[in-house]
Amino acid sequence: MVLNPVLGKLVSKRVVLASASPRRQEILTNVGLRFEVVPSWFKETLEKSSFAAPYEYAVETAKQKALEVANRMHVKHLRTPDVVIGADTIVTVDEQILEKPVDKQDAYRMLSRLNGKEHSVFTGVAIIHCSSKDNQLETEVTDFYEETKVKFSDLSEELLWEYIHSGEPMDKAGGYGIQALGGMLVEYVHGDFLNVVGFPLNHFCKKLAELYYPPPKHNVQHKKYDSIPSVDTFENLSDGESESSDFTEHKGASKLDSSGMCSSGAICNSENNSSIKTGFTVPLENQNGVSESAAKLPSKILELMDGFRASKAMFVASKLKMFDHLKDKGPLKAVDIANEVGTSVCGTERLLDACAALGLLEKTPQGYSNTDSANTYLTSDGECSLHGYIIHSNDHIWPLFTNLESAVKEGSRQNHRAFGKKAEDLFKDYYHSQEVKQRFMAAMHSIAQLTARDVATAFDLSRFKSACDLGGCTGALAHELGQIYPNLKVTVFDLPEVIANTSYFQPPGQNTAPVTFISGDFFKDDLPEADLYILSRILHDWPDEKIHVLLSKISAVCKPGSALLVAEIVLDEQKTHPPRAVLQSLSMTEGKQRSGSEYKQLLEKYGFTNVQIKITGNLLDAVLCFKKNLSP
Numbered sequence: 253m254v255l256n257p258v259l260g261k262l263v264s265k266r267v268v269l270a271s272a273s274p275r276r277q278e279i280l281t282n283v284g285l286r287f288e289v290v291p292s293w294f295k296e297t298l299e300k301s302s303f304a305a306p307y308e309y310a311v312e313t314a315k316q317k318a319l320e321v322a323n324r325m326h327v328k329h330l331r332t333p334d335v336v337i338g339a340d341t342i343v344t345v346d347e348q349i350l351e352k353p354v355d356k357q358d359a360y361r362m363l364s365r366l367n368g369k370e371h372s373v374f375t376g377v378a379i380i381h382c383s384s385k386d387n388q389l390e391t392e393v394t395d396f397y398e399e400t401k402v403k404f405s406d407l408s409e410e411l412l413w414e415y416i417h418s419g420e421p422m423d424k425a426g427g428y429g430i431q432a433l434g435g436m437l438v439e440y441v442h443g444d445f446l447n448v449v450g451f452p453l454n455h456f457c458k459k460l461a462e463l464y465y466p467p468p469k470h471n472v473q474h475k476k477y478d479s480i481p482s483v484d485t486f487e488n489l490s491d492g493e494s495e496s497s498d499f500t501e502h503k504g505a506s507k508l509d510s511s512g513m514c515s516s517g518a519i520c521n522s523e524n525n526s527s528i529k530t531g532f533t534v535p536l537e538n539q540n541g542v543s544e545s546a547a548k549l550p551s552k553i554l555e556l557m558d559g560f561r562a563s564k565a566m567f568v569a570s571k572l573k574m575f576d577h578l579k580d581k582g583p584l585k586a587v588d589i590a591n592e593v594g595t596s597v598c599g600t601e602r603l604l605d606a607c608a609a610l611g612l613l614e615k616t617p618q619g620y621s622n623t624d625s626a627n628t629y630l631t632s633d634g635e636c637s638l639h640g641y642i643i644h645s646n647d648h649i650w651p652l653f654t655n656l657e658s659a660v661k662e663g664s665r666q667n668h669r670a671f672g673k674k675a676e677d678l679f680k681d682y683y684h685s686q687e688v689k690q691r692f693m694a695a696m697h698s699i700a701q702l703t704a705r706d707v708a709t710a711f712d713l714s715r716f717k718s719a720c721d722l723g724g725c726t727g728a729l730a731h732e733l734g735q736i737y738p739n740l741k742v743t744v745f746d747l748p749e750v751i752a753n754t755s756y757f758q759p760p761g762q763n764t765a766p767v768t769f770i771s772g773d774f775f776k777d778d779l780p781e782a783d784l785y786i787l788s789r790i791l792h793d794w795p796d797e798k799i800h801v802l803l804s805k806i807s808a809v810c811k812p813g814s815a816l817l818v819a820e821i822v823l824d825e826q827k828t829h830p831p832r833a834v835l836q837s838l839s840m841t842e843g844k845q846r847s848g849s850e851y852k853q854l855l856e857k858y859g860f861t862n863v864q865i866k867i868t869g870n871l872l873d874a875v876l877c878f879k880k881n882l883s884p
């Protein structure tokens with residue numbers, strides 16, 4: 253894949269996207285970039301009139317967003333990222349800068365201005381390379397912008413309002429989303445479409461190419477903001493460090509990224525490229541760099557068609573602890589791993605090859621070794637380990653999903669078919685045996701560990717003195733809260749059978765803030781007193797009647813001014829994004845995933861006010877609300 257040389261340069265780096273925009277995340281994920289998302293807290297309030305041109309404002313905002321994240325990650329003693337990417341999209345019309353509308357009236361004001369006219373969309377991008385010297389953060393900033401011209405048709409007032417009521421404009425610069433319903437408003441686009449959507453991918457790749465494959469010194473031109481890259485194309489780049497050409501080595505060997513998506517956005521198996529014919533052809537380059545034609549495949553569909561094989565291969569390798577065996581060891585041969593694990597040599601070799609094809613392992617003539625992300629996420633003992641959740645997915649969710657057809661026909665969970673017994677109470681199911689209980693707790697623990705920081709920092713919680721995490725399981729979030737807010741006394745309230753098993757999951761070392769564990773059933777027992785109650789990944793599991801009981805109880809014990817923090821995946825208003833949440837719904841529990849406005853409505857019904865929603869762009873979002881003051 254032609255993009256591999258430039259994006260390949262980022263593979264071994266810790267890349268952070270300093271943006272909450274789901275569009276930016278999707279654009280970069282689609283091309284196989286592996287990155288973490290840490291939304292910036294930089295407030296977009298730079299004085300617009302102090303910039304000579306609108307794009308300077310966008311570039312400076314992008315830079316400040318990225319620098320804020322780089323500094324925060326460095327200060328909080330997280331591992332300093334290698335590269336932080338920030339972006340800011342603005343729309344300009346008649347010399348005015350339009351950002352995201354604050355309300356529907358504002359959206360109307362913006363869309364009326366754009367109506368029937370051509371306008372410009374600028375995205376400023378900052379790429380910050382970070383390093384740490386004597387514990388000081390050092391940064392090298394590269395920035396650029398891209399301009400795309402867009403023309404709206406003449407639109408009636410009625411249509412504009414209909415569009416505004418769809419809810420789409422609210423989180424988008426200029427009040428429209430060209431990639432969805434807003435596309436219907438647009439007569440033409442001149443320039444990079446993805447730049448309008450929020451990220452100028454082509455220019456970004458060219459910029460990386462410039463950075464990592466700099467032209468000979470005498471050709472370098474210095475410009476303040478370079479909107480015309482000096483590299484015309486990022487194809488055919490040869491890697492100065494390895495003359496053996498990254499390009500031919502990687503061609504046809506696209507890797508799966510951490511989310512299991514094919515990095516090239518195309519099918520990974522080159523055999524399949526020629527076996528299915530469609531009407532389209534695109535030029536590909538062969539080993540000798542000569543163009544040839546190949547069938548363009550419905551890559552998304554093919555990816556989904558094979559997705560279950562990929563998931564199962566990763567599940568089984570995890571279950572057999574192959575990543576644990578390979579951790580910190582040099583390359584091992586299939587036969588050595590098979591002997592250690594007690595599996596057949598031929599089966600093990602096929603599984604290891606599959607994991608290598610998926611980008612989870614590296615294969616060399618000396619044998620197999622873990623990739624960085626396998627070491628971090630797939631071994632069972634790492635701080636960021638997803639092993640617990642993967643085993644839960646294999647042993648519990650997979651059997652439920654094999655009965656999806658019946659689940660859809662019947663509209664109910666399929667425990668009776670998958671496990672030979674009817675689902676009783678959701679959690680009684682998990683706790684019926686010690687083994688299942690520990691598996692479930694390990695699954696919850698691994699997700700809580702990965703999401704705790706996002707949830708704990710989504711809002712500034714320093715005003716609270718005490719917090720109670722209802723259903724807080726192993727205390728992973730509670731410990732993180734204690735680390736971030738040293739003055740916060742944190743209690744975990746969970747079922748006795750959970751509390752009895754938490755010791756195994758406690759963080760090592762003396763330096764962790766103390767967390768108190770209290771046993772009880774939050775549907776039946778009195779809740780401990782606290783200024784802040786937390787429900788993390790609880791509400792989506794329960795039917796409305798149970799939620800009524802729980803929220804009524806919390807509302808009753810919450811004093812005015814106290815707060816409730818809910819951590820869930822918040823769906824967009826159309827309830828189709830993010831796909832993880834929508835797919836989780838297919839488990840057919842009696843609960844459901846909710847959109848932001850549904851959470852707001854639900855919480856207000858139980859006497860909470862000032863509902864604030866933070867889309868973190870990671871695995872969990874956060875909703876904070878306050879108990880209403882009693883009316884005088």
Ligand SMILES: Cc1cn([C@@H]2O[C@H](COP(=O)(O)OP(=O)(O)OP(=O)(O)O)[C@@H](O)[C@H]2O)c(=O)[nH]c1=O
Nearest residue numbers: 271272273275340341424425428429430448449450
């Ligand atoms: C014109 C247009 C814009 N957008 C979105 O508008 C937001 C701009 O706001 P931002 O301030 O640049 O970004 P953000 O969403 O606040 O995220 P962050 O980077 O955290 O500041 C970004 O989302 C873009 O995708 C679309 O999705 N489609 C379009 O056609």
